[in-house]
Amino acid sequence: MSTNSVERQQGSGGNSHQVLTFVLGDETYGVDILRVQEIRGWSAVTKIPHAPPHVLGVLNLRGSIVPIVDLRMRFALERVEYTTVTVIIVMSVNTPAGRRDFGVVVDGVSDVVDVNSAEVKPAPELGSRSATDYIRGLVSVAERMVVLLDIDRLIGRDLALSASVDNDDALAASAA
Amino acid sequence: MTVDLTQFHDAFFEESFEALDAMEAALLKLDVGSPDAELINTIFRVAHSIKGGSATFGFSEIASFTHSLETLLDELRSGTMPVTVALSDLLLKSVDVMRAMLRAVQAKQPIDSQRVSDLQFDLEVAIAKKGESPAPAPVAAAAAAVLPGASGAQSAPAVDAAACDPSWRIRFHPYRELLARGNDPLRILRELAALGPLAVQADAAMLPALGDVNPQDCYLAWSLELPGTVAEEAIRQVFEWAEGDCDLTIEKVPPEEIAPAQQPAAAAPAPQTPPPAAAAAPMPASPAAAATAPKPEASVSAIGDSGSIRVSVEKIDELMNTVGELVITQAMLSQLGSHFDGPDAEKLRAGLGQLERNMRELQESVMRVRMLPISFVFSRFPRMVRDLAQRLGKQIELKLTGEQTELDKTVLEKIGDPLVHLVRNCIDHGIESPETRVAGGKPAEGTVHLDACHRGGNIAVEVSDDGGGLDKERILAKARSRGLVGPADSLTDTEIHELIFVPGFSTVEKTTDVSGRGVGMDVVRRNVKELGGKIEVKSEPGRGSRFTITLPLTLAIVDGQSVAVGTETYIVPLISIVESMQLKASGVTRLSGRSEVLSFRGDYLPIIRLHELFGVEPRSRALHEGLVVVAEGDGRRVGIFVDDLLGQQQVVIKSLEANYGHIEGVSGATILGDGSVALILDVPGLIRAASMRAAA
Numbered sequence: 001m002s003t004n005s006v007e008r009q010q011g012s013g014g015n016s017h018q019v020l021t022f023v024l025g026d027e028t029y030g031v032d033i034l035r036v037q038e039i040r041g042w043s044a045v046t047k048i049p050h051a052p053p054h055v056l057g058v059l060n061l062r063g064s065i066v067p068i069v070d071l072r073m074r075f076a077l078e079r080v081e082y083t084t085v086t087v088i089i090v091m092s093v094n095t096p097a098g099r100r101d102f103g104v105v106v107d108g109v110s111d112v113v114d115v116n117s118a119e120v121k122p123a124p125e126l127g128s129r130s131a132t133d134y135i136r137g138l139v140s141v142a143e144r145m146v147v148l149l150d151i152d153r154l155i156g157r158d159l160a161l162s163a164s165v166d167n168d169d170a171l172a173a174s175a176a
Numbered sequence: 177m178t179v180d181l182t183q184f185h186d187a188f189f190e191e192s193f194e195a196l197d198a199m200e201a202a203l204l205k206l207d208v209g210s211p212d213a214e215l216i217n218t219i220f221r222v223a224h225s226i227k228g229g230s231a232t233f234g235f236s237e238i239a240s241f242t243h244s245l246e247t248l249l250d251e252l253r254s255g256t257m258p259v260t261v262a263l264s265d266l267l268l269k270s271v272d273v274m275r276a277m278l279r280a281v282q283a284k285q286p287i288d289s290q291r292v293s294d295l296q297f298d299l300e301v302a303i304a305k306k307g308e309s310p311a312p313a314p315v316a317a318a319a320a321a322v323l324p325g326a327s328g329a330q331s332a333p334a335v336d337a338a339a340c341d342p343s344w345r346i347r348f349h350p351y352r353e354l355l356a357r358g359n360d361p362l363r364i365l366r367e368l369a370a371l372g373p374l375a376v377q378a379d380a381a382m383l384p385a386l387g388d389v390n391p392q393d394c395y396l397a398w399s400l401e402l403p404g405t406v407a408e409e410a411i412r413q414v415f416e417w418a419e420g421d422c423d424l425t426i427e428k429v430p431p432e433e434i435a436p437a438q439q440p441a442a443a444a445p446a447p448q449t450p451p452p453a454a455a456a457a458p459m460p461a462s463p464a465a466a467a468t469a470p471k472p473e474a475s476v477s478a479i480g481d482s483g484s485i486r487v488s489v490e491k492i493d494e495l496m497n498t499v500g501e502l503v504i505t506q507a508m509l510s511q512l513g514s515h516f517d518g519p520d521a522e523k524l525r526a527g528l529g530q531l532e533r534n535m536r537e538l539q540e541s542v543m544r545v546r547m548l549p550i551s552f553v554f555s556r557f558p559r560m561v562r563d564l565a566q567r568l569g570k571q572i573e574l575k576l577t578g579e580q581t582e583l584d585k586t587v588l589e590k591i592g593d594p595l596v597h598l599v600r601n602c603i604d605h606g607i608e609s610p611e612t613r614v615a616g617g618k619p620a621e622g623t624v625h626l627d628a629c630h631r632g633g634n635i636a637v638e639v640s641d642d643g644g645g646l647d648k649e650r651i652l653a654k655a656r657s658r659g660l661v662g663p664a665d666s667l668t669d670t671e672i673h674e675l676i677f678v679p680g681f682s683t684v685e686k687t688t689d690v691s692g693r694g695v696g697m698d699v700v701r702r703n704v705k706e707l708g709g710k711i712e713v714k715s716e717p718g719r720g721s722r723f724t725i726t727l728p729l730t731l732a733i734v735d736g737q738s739v740a741v742g743t744e745t746y747i748v749p750l751i752s753i754v755e756s757m758q759l760k761a762s763g764v765t766r767l768s769g770r771s772e773v774l775s776f777r778g779d780y781l782p783i784i785r786l787h788e789l790f791g792v793e794p795r796s797r798a799l800h801e802g803l804v805v806v807a808e809g810d811g812r813r814v815g816i817f818v819d820d821l822l823g824q825q826q827v828v829i830k831s832l833e834a835n836y837g838h839i840e841g842v843s844g845a846t847i848l849g850d851g852s853v854a855l856i857l858d859v860p861g862l863i864r865a866a867s868m869r870a871a872a
Binding site for chain 2: 055057102
């Protein structure tokens, strides 16, 4: 996609780009601001059957049906109650099947910061590669460490898998 | 005083096209031999109103043609002429020609005069064949009035334009009843003569034999010429009272234009003869000249088509989404308003109630913009089948069912061509000749059936015939000869049937203009795939074949029953629902301790507990405390156990797959009035999912 290529070019040129940071527990994460469609308050979702546990359900976002992912559950963090300050960040991801929109539930949105691509450090290797391949890098912003997420890898794969997860469930059910 | 008649043109065109559709439909229903008088009346009325309208607006060629047609129809109506196949063909062709003429005039393009005059000639011949002498007269006259030389009944005006100035050429062809309306042609001619030197040429070609003359009828027509110095307005004023009782053309002819127009051999189409100088602005008194003259400014043709507008689908989608948001906002306000206290609370609530009603109407209208019944596509087939059957010498009955099935306009537009291909194939390859059919013990008349329905969350359009079915041997032989299939490979029936969708594949030896060029089935499949659908074929030798096109109803509207399970709301398509009922504890039996069945009209139906299947916490697990919706899918019936029924409504189907993926048992989602999302159940999928679970 064109936005993607623009973004890549900026990254390789060492330019700075804007990142939306949000809080999850004690950690601060960041996503490319260009991917963010909307930030909205928590509202009840419609459950979808056979979905992976971290896919909470779907919401209506101006006429389109958008799946909602709980990032705490995705990262296997402790669950918290959703409150009025719980926030959903609606983002778009690029998947092999094309652009898809989805929302992530986070504890709260912090800031928009400028990140210079040259200052981004790669994530340390932590044994299992798949555990960290959705981390684009780490960057320090005002004494805080921000984990930059590659949402295409983090969520795109989930969404692509969701249909087959469904089938796996069915297979598991029939095998049991 | 002048009234701009052009403002009524659009209405006239729209009405005329609709009337022609009605006429075509009536013609197709018309039985040879014993015609229904009411149908003939319908046809006659169409011709008559188009004639009247086109005369009023000065579309003299159309008026002239419809006049001939009307004469012929009058014979039919009075029963003096039998309805034959040839005749109804002729009338159908006339419909085509009239449509073409109207389109041409609407687009301000020249009319294909050759085609018109040819057919008009055929009409005359048909009337003349009746063997009565007075009848041809008005027809020939009508033809002659507009198309000099085309009918051969009239030599071109012999008026010599001595002067080098442009001159007015007037063709004045009174209808027979002109005299009865109190007009005197003689008076008109005298008045014209008073305007300047008048050259008169009378056309007595349509004068019947003396014994047949009705003294109250006018049989004569005139070609007149006046010097160009005379004001057009003055000429028109003379004819003012005869307007509507005659065919009138007033043209300004520069001297160099006169010569070619006068050659009788050149069946010079009237619209080509008037020079660009011809009056461009239509006059209310006699707009004839203006309308027959093609306007030199081609750019004008783009405007003036206001009956309907083309809007891009994205704009409508945008509109729909915005309206959806509005509905949610309105629901939110209503909720706030219901808790509101204060002096104006009542007024606020009244206003909110009004807003809600308006919102609902707005939403419905916006939804309706996209949806059209499939009859829009089906309606083209009766004519096509009839023509093809005739051309191929086959007897075919076309059955149409499910025409009211609504589907998205984009889908509708794109499904037309594939269906045409399929129907053509059925007629050309499927249905056998009457002799073969009779020899095979089948009725001589073959049947082609078009059906549409909502099925399993999709729209299924079926084209079936009771013909010979696909010739597996031949398909296989052809595929082997083309190297598509190895000589040793053995294929299943389904695989063989699949071969017909390979590009360039055709088993027909002789290429006809109907089919056999090997383009078709692959295009059909491609078109269907582009719509996200699929096409399947089932065929039985000697029994016929059935093509099923299944299309997803991404944007189709479905009538649904909302049901509640715990805190969730689901929509069950009404079409799948047989009945909803409350269960008594005694009505349920447990089979081998696990699966529950309920007794329903002497049948035992498995019960699907929706809360179990979808993993939702229900209000109650006791069957007698909830409700059971008896639903049908893929020919099987089940009882779906839910907590409660909520209400029926039309819902717009939104895709879950756009951002998520497919869920077994769910065809899509919709947005409820309060902005929340409800899943739409796919009953056949649900049954499959449940039986998989039960098998585990």
